Amino acid sequence: MDPVIIVGAGPVGLALSLALAAQGVPSVVLDETSGQEEPRPARTVVLRADTAGLVERLGCATIRDEGLRWVGWRGMQRRRPVRQVAFDLGLGGTEEWSEDPSSPAAPAAPLHITQHALARGLRDAVAREPLVRLVTDSRLDTVEQDRKGVTAHTRGPDGTWWRGSHLVGCDGSRSTVRKLLGVRFPGRTAVERHAVAALRTELPWPGEALSHRQPPWRGVGEEVTARPLPDGVWRIDWLLPPRGELVTPDALVTRIRETLAGWCEGTTPPYELLDTGVHTLHHRLARRWRVDRVLLAGDAAHLLGAIGTQSLDEGLRDVDNLAWKLALTWHRAAPDALLDSYQSERRTAIAARLRAADQALPVLRGGGGLRAYLPGVLRGHDALLTDAHLGRGPLGASPAYPHSPLAAPFGEGMIPVGTPIGAPVEDVRVTAPDDTTVRLRDRLGQARFPVLLVAPGSGVWERRHWRTAGLMPRLEEAAEALPVASEVLVTDAYPGAPAHAVLLIRPDGHLVAAFAGVRAEELRAAADAARGNAPEDTDTSAVPEEGAPSGRSGTPERAAPARGERTPAAVSAEVPAPAEASLGHDRTADVH
Numbered sequence: 001m002d003p004v005i006i007v008g009a010g011p012v013g014l015a016l017s018l019a020l021a022a023q024g025v026p027s028v029v030l031d032e033t034s035g036q037e038e039p040r041p042a043r044t045v046v047l048r049a050d051t052a053g054l055v056e057r058l059g060c061a062t063i064r065d066e067g068l069r070w071v072g073w074r075g076m077q078r079r080r081p082v083r084q085v086a087f088d089l090g091l092g093g094t095e096e097w098s099e100d101p102s103s104p105a106a107p108a109a110p111l112h113i114t115q116h117a118l119a120r121g122l123r124d125a126v127a128r129e130p131l132v133r134l135v136t137d138s139r140l141d142t143v144e145q146d147r148k149g150v151t152a153h154t155r156g157p158d159g160t161w162w163r164g165s166h167l168v169g170c171d172g173s174r175s176t177v178r179k180l181l182g183v184r185f186p187g188r189t190a191v192e193r194h195a196v197a198a199l200r201t202e203l204p205w206p207g208e209a210l211s212h213r214q215p216p217w218r219g220v221g222e223e224v225t226a227r228p229l230p231d232g233v234w235r236i237d238w239l240l241p242p243r244g245e246l247v248t249p250d251a252l253v254t255r256i257r258e259t260l261a262g263w264c265e266g267t268t269p270p271y272e273l274l275d276t277g278v279h280t281l282h283h284r285l286a287r288r289w290r291v292d293r294v295l296l297a298g299d300a301a302h303l304l305g306a307i308g309t310q311s312l313d314e315g316l317r318d319v320d321n322l323a324w325k326l327a328l329t330w331h332r333a334a335p336d337a338l339l340d341s342y343q344s345e346r347r348t349a350i351a352a353r354l355r356a357a358d359q360a361l362p363v364l365r366g367g368g369g370l371r372a373y374l375p376g377v378l379r380g381h382d383a384l385l386t387d388a389h390l391g392r393g394p395l396g397a398s399p400a401y402p403h404s405p406l407a408a409p410f411g412e413g414m415i416p417v418g419t420p421i422g423a424p425v426e427d428v429r430v431t432a433p434d435d436t437t438v439r440l441r442d443r444l445g446q447a448r449f450p451v452l453l454v455a456p457g458s459g460v461w462e463r464r465h466w467r468t469a470g471l472m473p474r475l476e477e478a479a480e481a482l483p484v485a486s487e488v489l490v491t492d493a494y495p496g497a498p499a500h501a502v503l504l505i506r507p508d509g510h511l512v513a514a515f516a517g518v519r520a521e522e523l524r525a526a527a528d529a530a531r532g533n534a535p536e537d538t539d540t541s542a543v544p545e546e547g548a549p550s551g552r553s554g555t556p557e558r559a560a561p562a563r564g565e566r567t568p569a570a571v572s573a574e575v576p577a578p579a580e581a582s583l584g585h586d587r588t589a590d591v592h
Helices: 011-021 048-059 061-068 115-125 176-181 249-263 311-330 335-368 381-390 473-482 520-532
Strands: 004-007 027-030 044-047 073-077 080-086 111-114 134-135 141-145 150-155 161-165 167-169 189-199 208-213 223-228 233-239 270-287 294-297 429-431 437-439 449-454 487-493 501-506 511-516
Touching: 004 011, 004 150, 004 161, 011 027, 011 048, 011 115, 011 311, 027 161, 044 115, 044 189, 048 061, 048 115, 048 233, 048 311, 061 111, 061 115, 073 381, 111 115, 115 134, 167 176, 167 429, 176 294, 189 249, 189 335, 189 429, 208 381, 233 249, 249 270, 270 335, 294 335, 311 335, 335 381, 449 473, 449 520, 473 487, 473 520, 487 501, 501 520, 511 520
Parallel strands: 004 027, 004 167, 027 134, 073 208, 167 294, 449 487
Antiparallel strands: 044 111, 073 080, 141 150, 150 161, 189 233, 189 270, 208 223, 223 233, 429 437, 429 487, 449 501, 501 511
């Protein structure tokens, strides 16, 4: 079978190629650049625990070597501290945390890394992966589709036609793929502007990030944010007025000196200026994310970033959501309609994030009267900013998909647990089939559905002593009978789950359903729904948006491979030029 064609070799495109390879799917990544990325210390990304874990799982070594996990977060207004949060630097952090100092739950530490270091780490991982072919100096100019696949043409030293099973546009905000499809990209331009500087210096809060509202020094603006990087480097952002202010080099140096002096008891400490820039943030959302065999991901599908939200974070969540669905479809272990749920879930989640940001902006920036519309606004400006920057609440929390078309049918054996249906599961310690103890997150993204048994006391016994006792034989038999590849894992405890509860989890870590004990038929029905076979009494006619295809039906031809197995399909996707092109022109005039 033909490989998947990925257009764009930024972090999202590279991560998607690696996520597909981990599930036995070959890909060709078309990179319009030469493959050399200019180091820009002022261009950085903040990754939450889930997306940092995804990138590390994909083999990106720079996450550990060149990224920094913050030890804390502090908020200030004028001269007084208003908020301080300590992070969990281990593996026990949670997104459901309390600001009560006596609470045992601490938020997982965000990870801060320069974008060029992240991209380099992903490129190194791609170079080690035989199922990924990266082709530089290849600019897309034509896309065609037919019933069996996609054909694309690239310009370059040797113009080439490529053949793939699907094509994913990860080619950024000015996406050629989106334009060739004629998909509109409406939204708001210049929602926020920031002057940015990367510099090496010493600040009074080593390892802590800071948001300072209304600093009492002249000429620095209404809000300043400082985020630490390794080796004593800081990225500092100054919020600019909505329109017009020209940031000259002299004006930026003045901002730097005034800000550092304000934070360091009136004296500007020595500093080394490494990089500067002006960052303009837009909010846009593509009308469609899927047109037959062509899909959009990352900035090609959405733009966001105001109030501390992270666009790349959401792009990597696109990857996590799409990769397992595309892998099951490619292996013909699921109906093609499974891909419709990618748009349904992810576009809905991004739309909610943009809506929350649009409602919060007048409150935070203009004192507007929208407090009644956004949960949490009454807790104040600083709480909203903390939510957005730290990844919680409507502005930042990992998305849940409670109304997904992949939702399991109701069964009498279903029970509630600490994680709502459709939400990301907690990263508990589990015992794997090879008798190792790992984090649950380490077992995700492998084209298998984890089946998690809650068995108190199991952690003190070797697996060989209890794998043939109690519920285990029946559970393993039920897991073997599922219509998807699965893996039985065991944990001592899971939040809100009673002993002997069984949780079915998607490959991207979202909870499908939880059951009281082994309910083989209900477990099978839930797994079948999660792979895109909706129950007979469920109307799925509304799932595709704006004419998205309804998919094909039929019996799966072969299952996805287990972890470590490799598909025999060739990675090369070059084909002879087709007779005619159906989508070879740009029909989008309203994308900027």
